[in-house]
Amino acid sequence: MDTHTIDTADTPEPRPEEETPWLTAREQRMWRAHLEVAKLLEYQLSRELQPHNLAINDYEILVVLSEAPDHRMRMTDLATATLQSKSRLSHQITRMENAGLVLRQECPGDRRGLYAHLTEQGWETMQRVAPDHVRSVRAHFIDRFTPEQLDAIYEALAPVAEHLRGLRGRS
Amino acid sequence: MDTHTIDTADTPEPRPEEETPWLTAREQRMWRAHLEVAKLLEYQLSRELQPHNLAINDYEILVVLSEAPDHRMRMTDLATATLQSKSRLSHQITRMENAGLVLRQECPGDRRGLYAHLTEQGWETMQRVAPDHVRSVRAHFIDRFTPEQLDAIYEALAPVAEHLRGLRGRS
Numbered sequence: 001m002d003t004h005t006i007d008t009a010d011t012p013e014p015r016p017e018e019e020t021p022w023l024t025a026r027e028q029r030m031w032r033a034h035l036e037v038a039k040l041l042e043y044q045l046s047r048e049l050q051p052h053n054l055a056i057n058d059y060e061i062l063v064v065l066s067e068a069p070d071h072r073m074r075m076t077d078l079a080t081a082t083l084q085s086k087s088r089l090s091h092q093i094t095r096m097e098n099a100g101l102v103l104r105q106e107c108p109g110d111r112r113g114l115y116a117h118l119t120e121q122g123w124e125t126m127q128r129v130a131p132d133h134v135r136s137v138r139a140h141f142i143d144r145f146t147p148e149q150l151d152a153i154y155e156a157l158a159p160v161a162e163h164l165r166g167l168r169g170r171s
Numbered sequence: 172m173d174t175h176t177i178d179t180a181d182t183p184e185p186r187p188e189e190e191t192p193w194l195t196a197r198e199q200r201m202w203r204a205h206l207e208v209a210k211l212l213e214y215q216l217s218r219e220l221q222p223h224n225l226a227i228n229d230y231e232i233l234v235v236l237s238e239a240p241d242h243r244m245r246m247t248d249l250a251t252a253t254l255q256s257k258s259r260l261s262h263q264i265t266r267m268e269n270a271g272l273v274l275r276q277e278c279p280g281d282r283r284g285l286y287a288h289l290t291e292q293g294w295e296t297m298q299r300v301a302p303d304h305v306r307s308v309r310a311h312f313i314d315r316f317t318p319e320q321l322d323a324i325y326e327a328l329a330p331v332a333e334h335l336r337g338l339r340g341r342s
Contacts, residue, residue, distance in 0.1 A: 020302060020305050020306040020309055021305075022305055023305065023308070023309075023313060026318070026321060026322065026325075027313050027321060029325055029329075030313070030316075030321045030322075030324055030325040030328075031308065031312070031313060033324070033325050033328040033329050033332050034209075034312075034324070034328060036254075036328075036332040036335070036336070037328050037331050037332050037335065038205075038209035038213075039254050040254060040332065040335035040336065040338075040339055041331075041335060042209075043254065043335075043339065044335055044338055044339070083207075083210050083211060083214065131191060134191050134192075134193055134194065135191040137194070137202065138191060138194075140331070140334065140335060140338075141202070141205075141331060142194060142198050142201070142202060144330065144331050144334065145201075145327055145331075147197070149323070149327040150197060150198060150201045151197065151201075152320070152323050152324075152327070153201055153204070153205070153323075153324055153327060154197075154200055154201040154204050156316055156320040156323070156324060157201075157204040157205060157207075157208050158200075158204050159315065160208050160212075160311070160312060160315050160316075161204050161207040161208050161211065163311065163315065164207070164208065164211035164212060164214075164215055164311060165207070165211060167211075167215055167311075168211055168214065168215070
């Protein structure tokens with residue numbers, strides 16, 4: 001759940017090579033709250049997608065493809081957009097292909113490989129599921145903040161997201 | 172990545188049965204930032220644990236057990252503490268047992284089942300890895316916020332975490 005809570009009377013003497021201080025109580029509680037919300041929210045949203053026979057990652061793919069021109073995207077770009085490894089995405093697309101939600105297609109005259117294409121059924125599924133999912137996101141997350149909190153959190157997180165995207169891009 | 176971005180000129184006419192409005196642009200950007208930070212941070216912290224041959228969930232188990240009395244915990248309680256299903260935890264503990272980090276033990280006179288017990292090697296591993304992990308958490312997350320932002324985010328997230336824990340507890 002958290003990093004380490006040695007921040008109390010039994011803190012060991014810091015060894016000279018340890019230059020990074022442990023989290024303070026104030027930092028620790030925020031770190032724990034972030035981890036807990038991230039984990040529990042994913043769990044709850046997944047649960048509420050189950051009646052639709054969709055995993056949360058499937059829903060994400062449906063959304064990304066539904067917003068792409070012609071409802072299709074190069075597999076490489078889809079991996080980048082969903083922050084997944086290509087091999088993991090490939091397994092997921094196979095499952096979704098079997099469920100009739102997407103199709104893998106070679107693009108004629110394009111050597112850069114395969115596209116994932118939303119099927120009619122995939123598009124209909126997304127439209128059917130989206131209202132329920134938005135309801136879940138509002139009920140368990142978005143509607144629980146004031147407008148000021150929404151903005152404050154966005155402003156705090158946006159540069160962190162950019163930093164992390166940069167690291168990811170280099171890897 | 173996100174819920175749905177129909178929030179523009181091409182928004183379809185809401186059908187009467189849809190009572191939940193789509194996310195506004197302001198809500199949408201916060202929701203995206205949260206999802207992105209949660210996903211990318213977990214990815215980055217996992218990457219930086221790899222040289223220690225630890226998955227991020229393994230590290231979490233080491234931390235929780237190292238804070239428990241006698242460095243041990245009932246499997247059921249460990250599942251609750253780490254927000255995992257018992258079956259998933261059981262697989263993970265098997266892997267960690269094979270790596271020499273924990274031991275499964277029956278408790279004499281206690282019918283309520285198995286305990287997970289941190290081994291000496293598990294304890295040493297935790298102590299060796301913790302400074303690196305704290306460095307990662309600071310570099311990619313905690314040190315990127317002002318003290319005011321840390322407090323504001325904590326205050327916003329804490330009730331959400333409580334709400335989600337409540338739902339989880341009932342499931």
